[in-house]
Amino acid sequence: MTRDIFDLDLDILDRQMLDSAGVPCGNVDDLELEFVDGPNKPPVVTKILTTPGALGPRIGGLTGRIITGIWRWFHPERDPQPVAIDWKDVVIVDFAVHLSVHREEAGLSRGEDWVRDHIIGKIPGA
């Protein structure tokens, strides 16, 4: 699927992200748009927002607040922000959004690493 025009809602949002090593590292939960060229020009996609901290507000309502709440509860920081990835780090969009950054560098491996180090990795044979 190589092409020039993307439908942000259908082709980018909710799509799987793969890091520079090709490993799944979350979905595109939300997008940040900015009026880079002034208020009279169309806005430009500047960032991909991901992690439940971005998913919760997008779903909204009670469900959204519960998701955000659980995410904040587990997050080590006191006032956590959703992970933002610069749009310039996007290499190509096909069946997935391919990133040029490594998941650790982008701050996307925290949950996976924690579960691996504290639970799954401790079971023999993992």
Next chain:
Amino acid sequence: MKKALAITLGVVTSIGGFFDMGSIVLTGQTGARFGFSLVWVVALATITIVLYAEMAGRIATLSKRPVFDVVRERLGPGFGLANLGASFLINVITLVAEIAGVAIAFQLVTGVTYYLWVPLALILAFFVLWKVKFERMERAVGILGLTMLVFAVAMWRLHPDWSSVLHQTLLPSKPSSETLASYLYVGVALFGSAITPYELFFYSSGAVEEGWNKSDLLSNRISSYAGFIFGAVLSVTAIGVAALIFQPRHIGVHDLSTIALGPTFVLGKLGLAAFLIGLFMTTFGATLEVTLSNGYIVSQYFGWPWGKMLRPKQAARFNLVMIVSLLIGAFIVLTSLDPVAVTDIAMVFAAVGLPLTYFPILVVANDREYMGESGNGKVLNVVASVFLVVICIIALAAIPLMIWTKLGT
């Protein structure tokens, strides 16, 4: 080699998925109460699952995307999450039924109560998911599951009046002793037991993992058609055996040992042995499939690494979801709920949850961006849409029927 693998996936999906605890219980009950008058439901379910499994496999092959990935994209994060929650719950209830089935298989062999076998079933499932090469497991389930053909042999050996069987099947009439509501309710549960949603999650994720490409499209078609039609043969003959043995004697089916009487009555110890091996393999295979499905759908919704071919360390959260699902399932089995009643209810809920998964599959199978020239043709679309409407009607009717008939009694 890869072709063989692709076809195995279809057959395994159908043996573990189509003909599992749900089908074993429901076909037995259906035959005993309604004779051959609900066989048409199995036909309806088979066409539906064949059409949608082929589409899901084709999507997975061409777009590299499993079903739940597609579900979230097309339904959006909100409805996607609702579907995730519903599918997860349905999977857990199904898992309760399957684990109970595995444990009951041990009980029927040893005479020791199935509660004591639940931990063994749990450890066995965990061990296979953790350590055993998947192809090996697929083959074992596929080959040993064939023993369920014992129902076909038993039915043939009963020498039924085939023209009467055909007549009752093609011109079904509800037995006068049963109400129309119960007839429809059991029909809904039978439908749900044949096309439980986890089959598609498992099948499409397997296709992505095994790296199918365009050259696998034909094997996808063969495996989805052959696999599920094989499952349908097992279901229909299991209904047949119950209809020929239990219905005339007014024997109700409330547990698996009654169902085991069918093959035993006709084929003696050999029949019983084949049934018990089949019972173990199909329910154990389904335990693995449902557990994997829960890992698949949660990981795919949140975009985590997933896969039975990755080492547990490389997909930690995927494995955590599977372990938690197994533990919840086993815990519920031990609360001493009646496993057959749980199975009945699980199958009705399975029917309720279907549209949310089948609708996105039909939409994406038409998306030319992904599918290129292999998108759905017009005829397939018309047929698949008609069946989608049928699924929606069944889903809407399921809960009211359940309440109206007080669980089909």
